[in-house]
Amino acid sequence: MNIALFGYGKMGKMIEQIALNRNHNIVAKIDVDTTEINFSEIDVAIDFSMPNAAFNNIKMCMVNNIPLICGTTGWLEDYENAVRICKENNGAFIYASNFSLGVNLFFELNSYLAKMMGNLKQYQVSMEEIHHTQKLDAPSGTAITLAEGVINETDYSGWKLDTANANEIPITAKRINDTPGTHTVNYNSEVDSIEIKHTAHNREGFALGAVVAAEWILDKKGVFTMKDVLNLS
Incomplete structure (x- = not known):
């Protein structure tokens, strides 16, 4: 699976390590200085960026038919807009306040x-x-x-x-x-x-959950939660 990381701080680096250990590829590391993104090589994106960037990242992925896992918090005033854009573009999207x-x-x-x-x-x-x-x-x-x-x-x-x-x-x-x-x-x-x-003893649990969610959402359409991923609904 080819994964794009939106945000490459401590969580982004931990997700990268977990993903590589699970035989996935990191094909893009998108941060504040990134100017171009090749969406054609991305299977799924994982966003642990900044509150003021998350909604735009979601919108870009939905428009480009890229499933997105979002763990960034502090942007939820735009959540319903994100859901609407996902449905309009027949996309796939999971937001969780915590992916552990x-x-x-x-x-x-x-x-x-x-x-x-x-x-x-x-x-x-x-x-x-x-x-x-x-x-x-x-x-x-x-x-x-x-x-x-x-x-x-x-x-x-x-x-x-x-x-x-x-x-x-x-x-x-x-x-x-x-x-x-x-x-x-x-x-x-x-x-x-x-x-x-x-x-939490470290960040590894958060990173693992995000990668598990990315594996689960591949080839699905709709707005989901971690309840769906863990079959807790």
Whole structure:
């Protein structure tokens, strides 16, 4: 499989290493200084670029009939436009706030726990996420996905960074050097606490999930999620 990488930072380099180990080819490394792209030699693209570049990268790939895996966060105000452009061009597209296979199982666990906790009003939910200092958006896309999972199963109406109203989920975002990512969901009452946590030990899990998604989406048409890739739908 011939893969193009949109963004060639730490994640791009890790994806390259994983892809080569799985016998794929990296045929393009597209970064801020790239002026020309030969779409004819690309089978699938993987985007871990910048929030202000992701939507344009998606649009270029859809118009040129290139399936795209997008792990860039911070651009979701344009998500519905990306879906529309994908459908108009009969393209293929997966966005995930986190491609780690473990995190996507954690999303399912989070939703299941929220469903059980929905009628137990004595518990107040809160979340904490910790990432490396180079991460630009806060809270993380993963934390937002976790919050949305709780909102879908409970009476919470939204989330807010740090201080939240009674019907909102407070999310604390911390930035610490060389931390790949830790996400914790807490349910606290006066008598006890319940906590679930996912801790990434390195970036390899994120990169592997993105490559697995790229392998899965080849020759498919439509807008998908990691639930589809992992057969969790």
